[in-house]
Every structure is written in C-alpha cells, then in structure tokens.
Amino acid sequence: MESSSSMQVTIIVVTFNRSGYLSRLLDTISAMTDPPSRVIVVDNASTDDTSEVVRDSSLPASVLRYERLEKNTGGAGGFSSGMAFALEEGADWIWIMDDDVEVIPDALTRLKPWTEKYKCLHGRREEADGRPYFWQHRMNVSLGVPRPTTADPFSAGNFAVANVGCFEGMLIHSDVVNRIGLPDPRFFITWDDTVYGWLASQYTEVGYVNEMVLRRARPLKTVGLANHQVNTANDLFRFHLMRNRAYLAKYFARYGSLNRGQFAVGTALTFAKELYRCLFAERSLKGVPALLAGFWAGRKIHADRAWRPMPPIHSESCQDKL
Structure with a gap:
C-alpha cells in the first residue's frame, strides 16, 4: 500500500435539493490543508440551484466532477453511483459524505496515519452546536439492531473496532469495494451504510478513530x-x-x-x-x-426467492481477508 503521505483520496458527496449546505461543504473542502485528489458530486436530480453552486465552486475544474442523475435514487443509489464513478477513474481511497456536513481543515492529515492500520475507517463528527457525537459503531448481529453508545468509546484508547458503517464519513479502500461490491441502491435510504460496513467487516477490520474530521452543518430537530x-x-x-x-x-x-x-x-x-x-x-x-x-x-x-445481493466487482479471491 502507498504511504499515508502520498495516498490519493477521492471524496464523494451525494446531494439532493440542499444547495446551501452543499455550497458550505465545497468551501470547506477547498480550504483543506491536505486536499483530496478528486471530488465527485452526485446530484440526485435536484430541482434547486445545485448545478450553479457546483459550477461556481472554488474547487479547480481538474479536481471537481459533477454528475446529475436522472432521478432521485436516495442516498444508497447516490453513493453506489458515486463509488462506481470513482472506481472508473482508478480511485484508491474513497471518502464518503452527505451534503450537510463540513470538513475540518486538517481532516485528511488526521486520518491518513490510520490507513496503515485500517482499510475501512471512520473519524469522528461534532454536532452543529459543537457537541461531540458518538456514533453507534457496534451492532448486535443476532437482533440486527445497533448497540446503544452509553459511554465514550475512546476512554481506553484512540480507536475502537466497528462492525457497521456510516456514509457520513466512511473512508474505504478500493480493494474492499472490489470484494464486497457497490452499496446496494435498493435500500434507497437507511440501513444501507450499516450493511455496507458490516460487509466490509467480513473481510477487514473496520476502525472508528478518535479524530474529529467532520462537523454537522444542519441542526437536527x-x-x-x-x-x-x-x-x-x-x-x-x-x-x-x-x-x-x-x-x-x-x-x-x-x-x-x-x-x-x-x-x-x-x-x-x-x-x-x-x-x-x-x-x-x-x-x-x-x-x-x-x-x-x-x-x-x-x-x-x-419471500422473494429470486433476490440476490450486490455482486463483488472483482470476484477472484473475494473470500480472502484483506
């Protein structure tokens, strides 16, 4: 694997009718001290001024790619399309995020050392009011429900092992994507990233690291x-x-x-x-x-016996651990 100082990262942003938040996100990406090599914005058929916001972004045209889908495919479909675009371009690392967050300026500087330990990892996020957010990074697989986060998972160290994923900040290597396939667009919204992270955990250790890298821009009610x-x-x-x-x-x-x-x-x-x-x-x-x-x-x-999961992109040795 390439050293953390030279690794190339493609950011994928999925957006739908939230051009104001998207504009703020693109501004924070352009201000990163360790910038990504590529930014792909997947527009889920927005009807607002999203295309103008992307056009007017301060990100260089050589870095920014805009793809407008013909219909709203939900977060699941948008991330599936975005990751397919990234793989077409030969991306090595793919960083996934919604449109209603902001990137901390030195986010990639914080995350890159952890890529020597994990091929799928998540940093931390703070709420719009500055409060730290603790993600429910473990699932009870038998019940199929997340385990409540009742304490600081980093009280004993700077990392924790997850068995699920979150598309609000997952950084994943293309090797993992090739083995587990693209995110399943049939989910449309919710549980899609949970399943994707769980699939990744079947092949590689999924990390949750004590590095604040994102800030939610949209206050939750x-x-x-x-x-x-x-x-x-x-x-x-x-x-x-x-x-x-x-x-x-x-x-x-x-x-x-x-x-x-x-x-x-x-x-x-x-x-x-x-x-x-x-x-x-x-x-x-x-x-x-x-x-x-x-x-x-x-x-x-x-009851659908014909249902099949998303296939791996490269099937050879797909059962091997990474």
Whole structure:
C-alpha cells in the first residue's frame, strides 16, 4: 500500500435539493490543508440551484466532477453511483459524505496515519452546536439492531473496532469495494451504510478513530427525554427503516449470520422504538401507517426467492481477508 503521505483520496458527496449546505461543504473542502485528489458530486436530480453552486465552486475544474442523475435514487443509489464513478477513474481511497456536513481543515492529515492500520475507517463528527457525537459503531448481529453508545468509546484508547458503517464519513479502500461490491441502491435510504460496513467487516477490520474530521452543518430537530435526545423523523424514513430490515436479513443470511427468531425480536424492538419516537418526539401517531407499510413491504422481500445481493466487482479471491 502507498504511504499515508502520498495516498490519493477521492471524496464523494451525494446531494439532493440542499444547495446551501452543499455550497458550505465545497468551501470547506477547498480550504483543506491536505486536499483530496478528486471530488465527485452526485446530484440526485435536484430541482434547486445545485448545478450553479457546483459550477461556481472554488474547487479547480481538474479536481471537481459533477454528475446529475436522472432521478432521485436516495442516498444508497447516490453513493453506489458515486463509488462506481470513482472506481472508473482508478480511485484508491474513497471518502464518503452527505451534503450537510463540513470538513475540518486538517481532516485528511488526521486520518491518513490510520490507513496503515485500517482499510475501512471512520473519524469522528461534532454536532452543529459543537457537541461531540458518538456514533453507534457496534451492532448486535443476532437482533440486527445497533448497540446503544452509553459511554465514550475512546476512554481506553484512540480507536475502537466497528462492525457497521456510516456514509457520513466512511473512508474505504478500493480493494474492499472490489470484494464486497457497490452499496446496494435498493435500500434507497437507511440501513444501507450499516450493511455496507458490516460487509466490509467480513473481510477487514473496520476502525472508528478518535479524530474529529467532520462537523454537522444542519441542526437536527430533537426533543429531550430524560438523559436522551430523540430526533424527529418523516414517513419516508419510517417506511424504509422497516422495509429495509428485510434487505438486512437477506445479507445476513448470505453470510450465514441470520438467526430468524432473534432477528424478528430485533424488528419488534425497532418498531417499538419508532412508536416511542412518534409518541414522545412528535406527539402524534400519524407515522404508524408508514411503519406498517414498510413492515409489509419487507415481508414481500423476505419471500422473494429470486433476490440476490450486490455482486463483488472483482470476484477472484473475494473470500480472502484483506
């Protein structure tokens, strides 16, 4: 592998109708002290002035590539397309992020030394108000639900081992992408990065490192409840959260990791958590029909015997550990 000082990084940004946030993100990328070799903006058929924002960016034309998709494919489809574009260009390292974050100026300087240990890693992010955010980097595979982060995962050291992924900051080597394939666009939104990181963990150790590299630019609407913050959601999220658990189960089954009984308990817990969100964060049960619709759509996916996972890009030795 190339040394961390000479490695080339391609940033992929997926955007949809948030040109204001995208403009801020591109400004922070252009101000990086250790800049990426390439930036690919994937536009999910925005109807605002996204194309003008990209055109007016201060990033050099030789660095910035803009791809507008014909329809909105969700975050999953956008990242799948973006990673395909990056591989076409021969990218080695691919750094993935949403449009509503900002990059800390020395982010890549902080991350690059860790690439000598990990081929898939995540740095840290702070909230829009400056509070540190601790990602739920471990999943209970039997239940198919994230383990709550109840303490600072870096209290005992500067890194932790993850078994899931997050597309708000995943840095991944093309070797891993070639083995596990592109992100599955069928997810549209939610669970897609969880599954992708889990797939990566089947071949290589996935790292979560104590390096602050991103800042969320868009404040989340939250409601305080005891010692927790509960985010509000929308019906699009609720539907896909429940439906896509079927895709999660399909991938687990592919790798011999599905316990159907325990996974069903995890699905019930996920439904209960969303009811909790509706009742306490949104003070309404209007989101219940979307949850039920997603659940029944998932049942159809469970029953689809023709369903297949995303294939590896290079199949030779795809079972080898990296």
